[in-house]
Amino acid sequence: MTVLSSEFSKELLDKVREETPGVNTSLHLDNCGSALMPGPVINALEQHLAQEIYHGGYVAQAQQFEALEGAYGAIAALLGAQRDEMALTGSAVEAWAKAFYSIPFQDGDNLVTAFNEYCSNFVSFLQQARRHGVEIRVARAGPDGELDLDHLASLIDSRTRVVAVAQVPSSSGQLNPVHEIGRITRERGVLYLLDACQAVGQMPVNVDDIGCDMLTGTSRKFLRGPRGVGYLYVKKEILSELDPVFLSNQAAEWVGDYDYKLRTDAGVFEDWERSVVNQLGFGAAVRYLQAIGPERCYKRTQAIANNLRSRLYSIPGVIPTCPQNAPAAIITFNKEGLDAMEVKVRLAQQGINVQVASVVHTRLDLDARGIATTVRVSPHYYNADDEIDRFLSAVEALKT
Numbered sequence: 001m002t003v004l005s006s007e008f009s010k011e012l013l014d015k016v017r018e019e020t021p022g023v024n025t026s027l028h029l030d031n032c033g034s035a036l037m038p039g040p041v042i043n044a045l046e047q048h049l050a051q052e053i054y055h056g057g058y059v060a061q062a063q064q065f066e067a068l069e070g071a072y073g074a075i076a077a078l079l080g081a082q083r084d085e086m087a088l089t090g091s092a093v094e095a096w097a098k099a100f101y102s103i104p105f106q107d108g109d110n111l112v113t114a115f116n117e118y119c120s121n122f123v124s125f126l127q128q129a130r131r132h133g134v135e136i137r138v139a140r141a142g143p144d145g146e147l148d149l150d151h152l153a154s155l156i157d158s159r160t161r162v163v164a165v166a167q168v169p170s171s172s173g174q175l176n177p178v179h180e181i182g183r184i185t186r187e188r189g190v191l192y193l194l195d196a197c198q199a200v201g202q203m204p205v206n207v208d209d210i211g212c213d214m215l216t217g218t219s220r221k222f223l224r225g226p227r228g229v230g231y232l233y234v235k236k237e238i239l240s241e242l243d244p245v246f247l248s249n250q251a252a253e254w255v256g257d258y259d260y261k262l263r264t265d266a267g268v269f270e271d272w273e274r275s276v277v278n279q280l281g282f283g284a285a286v287r288y289l290q291a292i293g294p295e296r297c298y299k300r301t302q303a304i305a306n307n308l309r310s311r312l313y314s315i316p317g318v319i320p321t322c323p324q325n326a327p328a329a330i331i332t333f334n335k336e337g338l339d340a341m342e343v344k345v346r347l348a349q350q351g352i353n354v355q356v357a358s359v360v361h362t363r364l365d366l367d368a369r370g371i372a373t374t375v376r377v378s379p380h381y382y383n384a385d386d387e388i389d390r391f392l393s394a395v396e397a398l399k400t
């Protein structure tokens with residue numbers, strides 16, 4: 001079955017696959033883990049690494065000042081943000097933690113999150129609960145398995161310091177209603193921290209449309225950039241409400257023997273030291289997506305995911321572990337009589353890359369649904385239709 005459309009033609013698919021050397025060695029269906037990089041990203045990495053090898057890191061960086069600035073401009077444009085509202089970090093978790101721990105919590109405050117929140121974010125909530133007595137309020141899933149917005153709204157009160165949710169959770173294809181949450185947080189005047197790690201690159205994301213105050217993401221997943229880069233958006237108007245959890249020589253200038261001056265832009269969350277190689281590769285990845293068109297990529301990714309999901313779930317012995325109607329390109333399942341890790345290993349022996357998600361990633365959600373581990377498969381727009389066919393045949397052929 002073909003899921004090409006007039007918008008994403010065979011010519012375009014052939015081109016993006018030609019530009020992706022990894023498709024010749026793997027059938028890669030772990031794009032929500034770490035995707036395959038396209039040629040322009042690989043070129044940016046290789047070229048700058050060569051400059052560092054022959055000229056040293058600082059000389060190489062100075063030569064690439066504009067390109068590095070271009071990486072900030074590119075991610076700002078993709079998200080509908082301003083350049084000075086963007087900080088680059090070493091990972092999405094680092095970006096998220098820098099934002100979250102800079103919220104000045106006081107005893108008696110509470111925070112509101114969702115039942116499918118990511119592990120790293122949740123352990124940070126738990127630490128702030130222990131340190132400051134912050135109450136963690138979790139919005140539940142409704143009968144349809146989706147986030148219950150009325151419940152979320154009812155949890156917000158005058159002591160709520162932040163609503164923090166993930167747009168697409170790590171271990172299921174759910175899509176949290178981030179725009180509706182934005183309307184609620186704006187109405188109630190509460191900070192909104194959005195973990196868009198699995199959304200950016202998979203679907204168009206615009207900070208103004210959503211109405212979030214802070215947003216975090218990574219380079220290596222659906223954006224198809226290199227590892228080791230994360231980013232943080234902080235809306236200009238709320239920057240003064242945050243008290244940066246720690247300072248670096250990039251974040252603040254040492255202006256007098258006993259005095260420092262804070263930066264007044266999102267760079268206050270940055271460090272001086274960085275992988276310029278990776279940040280340039282990240283910039284190239286964002287530009288690559290922009291050149292093809294985020295909406296066009298999203299439509300194709302959605303079409304492939306829907307096709308894969310419905311065919312996968314009709315294979316005898318396949319146990320769906322995504323909530324019903326989960327629409328995102330993260331599809332989870334188990335195969336009767338086989339451990340999730342066994343499935344991953346057996347598929348890897350055939351050159352098929354999938355991942356295992358476990359209860360420790362999104363504990364509240366998976367535990368409530370009795371799932372300890374599950375196979376996680378995440379296609380992207382560059383996957384070919386015959387790759388999906390091959391994957392499905394391989395799953396069907398797996399026997400205990």
Ligand SMILES: Cc1ncc(COP(=O)(O)O)c(C=O)c1O
Pocket residue numbers: 032091092093094118166168169170195197198218230
């Ligand atoms: C929803 C979500 N948030 C955050 C992260 C962490 O991103 P990183 O490992 O780049 O810090 C992940 C990674 O899987 C994720 O799925």
